[in-house]
Amino acid sequence: MLKWAVICAIIAVIAGLLGFTGVAGAAAAVAKFLFFAFLVVFLILLIAGLAAGRKVSNTINRPPL
DSSP states (O other), X not given: OHHHHHHHHHHHHHHHXXXXXXXXXXXXXXXXXXXXXXXXXXXXXXXXXXXXXXXXXXXXXXXXX
């Protein structure tokens, strides 16, 4: 998803340099949306990974019964 955000940002810059303001604005909006969507998914998965890692480490370090 981050790859597509970067591609849209590059398209926006190139279109802006060539004078296609409508295309540049649309590509920039798509890039901005994709970047923030990537950021939200990243944070959700980071929190889930940290929570799962703590559960696993607690079961590994537990003394035998």
